[in-house]
Amino acid sequence: MNHRTTHHAAVVTPWGKINEPASPQVCKQLPATLTPKDGSLDSVDSAALDSRPDQDRIQSAINGCAAGQAVQLVKGAGDNSAFLSGPLQLKSGVTLWIDDGVTLFASRNPKDYDNGKGTCGVKSGACLPLISVKGNNAGVMGIRTGGRQGTIDGRGDQTMLGKSTTWWELGENAKKANQVQNSPDLIKVQNSSEFTLYDVNLINAAYFHFFSHIVNGLTIWGVRVKSPANNYKGVPYSTINAKNTDGIDPASSGPITSNINTDGIDPISSKNVTIAHSNISTGDDNVAIKAYSHKGPAQNISVIHNTFEFGHGMSIGSETNGIYDVLVDDLTLNGTENNGVRIKSDSSNAGEVDGVIYKNVTMTNVKNPIVIDPQYLTGNGSSVPDFAAVTINGLRAVNSTHGSSTLEGYDATHPLGLTLENVQLDATKV
Secondary structure (H helix, E strand, C coil): CCCCCCCCCCEEECCEEECCCCCCEEEEEEECCECCECCECCCCCCCHHHCCCCHHHHHHHHHCCCCCEEEEEECCCCCCCEEEECCEEECCCEEEEECCCCEEEECCCHHHHECCCCCCCCCCCCECCCEEECCECCEEEECCECCECEEEECCCCCECCCCCCEHHHHHHHHHHCCCCCCCCCCEEEEEEEEEEEECEEEECCCCCCEEEEEEEEEEEECCEEECCHHHHHCCCCCCCCCCCCCCCCCCCCCCCCCCCCCCCEEEECCEEEEEECCEEECCCCCEEEEECCCCCCEEEEEEEEEEECCCCCEEEEEEECCEEEEEEEEEEEECCCCEEEEEECCCCCCCEEEEEEEEEEEEECCCEEEEEECCCCCCCCCCCCEEEEEEEEEEEEECCCCCECEECCCCCCCCCCEEEEEEEECCCEC
């Protein structure tokens, strides 16, 4: 059994102390039977019949596991360190544990994700996530040893079986055609409580890496999101569509990728959320806190001791139908593509944002350090973005690549309620 080599003190939030998650008892170990080549399983699943060889045995182990226990994916004989699966459903009380050096690869076959409508990849709402959760006290975790931890690879950068495009290209094409992107999420948690995501790498999601809908009690700790992951190995990406270069200069030629809408972590209409000690670099929002009118408010959310690299920054919105009591503390942003800290909304899906505190934020090579924008899109709705009691106390930005910030209220009746203290920007254009 592996033992952890990193431990952090508890995180203190305005609503209580959150301890570092602990590993549960293992109910069943599953050894890997597949060997990746250069980090890929493309040679294994070249035919649709081979698209998800491990799905049934992983799901069977989950179904047979008692509450409070985990199914552990471990290395097998020789160089076997990979699992290949289609959609999995976690039940209440059960954790999926991916050991260090082990990768759970997602199927490249769109049909594997179809929810019965026969239109996954074609029509909105037709794709199942790779891992879905509807229950209480479940989790997905790895075990970090020697600087490594388990990985879930959504393979959004790989050509879909039976198609000539990748999931990311599908998203880019949808955007160009003003259509809705329809791709499977990596992890989706809905109508649940006390979910834990711990010490695991999430890479190359076809769509969002992680998001929650109506979850009360969510702990995300020691998570590393990197997409496209190959960029961190020095693989060149075209400047035409590559969105995630994380400080590596993209070459003038190479594989064209677009990881549009691959948000890192999105807590949506969720309460009592802690995101701590994580490193997030992705193609869209690093973190986006949202609240939908039909799903309820988002409240008591702490983002503490994190590093964001490439991406669109620490975002609130654009759906802001009641977001309350948010704390962002000890955040480092290095080279985020667009924004540092951002609150965004418009009249199509807006409401109150009240009680947001940013503390101890440092930014380097960030395009727009502070963006508070109630006119994010041209909305035709009747809702009103109302941003009140927003405090930024302790923020420093250097080497800003664009050098401007946006600080706006919606109108004279709904002005921006903002307090700035100890803010140092290297550009003063506002």
